[in-house]
Amino acid sequence: QAVVTQxxxxxxxxxxxxxxxxxxxxxxxxxxxxxxxxxxxxxxxPRALIYNTNNKHSWTPARFSGSLLGGKAALTVSGVQxxxxxxxxxxxxxxxxxxxxxxxxxxxx
Amino acid sequence: QITLxxxxxxxxxxxxxxxxxxxxxxxxxxxxGMAVGWVRQPPGKALEWLTFIFWHxxxxxxxSLRSRLTITKDTSKNQVVLTMTNxxxxxxxxxxxxxxxxxSLAYWGQGSLVTVSS
Numbered sequence: 001q002a003v004v005t006q007x008x009x010x011x012x013x014x015x016x017x018x019x020x021x022x023x024x025x026x027x028x029x030x031x032x033x034x035x036x037x038x039x040x041x042x043x044x045x046p047r048a049l050i051y052n053t054n055n056k057h058s059w060t061p062a063r064f065s066g067s068l069l070g071g072k073a074a075l076t077v078s079g080v081q082x083x084x085x086x087x088x089x090x091x092x093x094x095x096x097x098x099x100x101x102x103x104x105x106x107x108x109x
Numbered sequence: 110q111i112t113l114x115x116x117x118x119x120x121x122x123x124x125x126x127x128x129x130x131x132x133x134x135x136x137x138x139x140x141x142g143m144a145v146g147w148v149r150q151p152p153g154k155a156l157e158w159l160t161f162i163f164w165h166x167x168x169x170x171x172x173s174l175r176s177r178l179t180i181t182k183d184t185s186k187n188q189v190v191l192t193m194t195n196x197x198x199x200x201x202x203x204x205x206x207x208x209x210x211x212x213s214l215a216y217w218g219q220g221s222l223v224t225v226s227s
Contacts, residue, residue, distance in 0.1 A: 034212040051213030096169045098158040
């Protein structure tokens, strides 16, 4: 089974920009993995942010964007807000199977 | 408005079978490309994808749990049922149902905490 790896933790200052990445043990992440990104705050269900690499949901704030970067899926938050402090998970598709990354705890400090 | 809600026991004993129901509204599981599935999250740990069932009755399962999982749907009742056999304390987790469509998991239930303990 593939393993999906994310940075365990990142810290960013309010107003700053941060990029979270999502790597696959099977090789480069491509659009064929249909990367999804989710935000989860304590005690809440995950909230979908990005699907199919770079598509936003209607509720996704404009400061969040998805891309492929250096063989990984990436989530960039530009102009970070205090309310962006949360856990972020990526999800990759492997031909019938889905695998979540281990999550990144984003601290806004 | 699309909603999903999980229901089932909050406590099961080791070796017992867990049955969780996801009741949804605002969409039909008979729509082309639609799927509903389950994701779990042990306390303090990461999300784990478990299974999906699709509009055309195809089923996908987490390989490591394939022998213990069964997913079924009742399109007329707008329900999806997850069955997990031989429960163990390591299966203690919040179980979420979610809608999959167009390669996105946009809509999630609130989650149902299931504790496995004797």
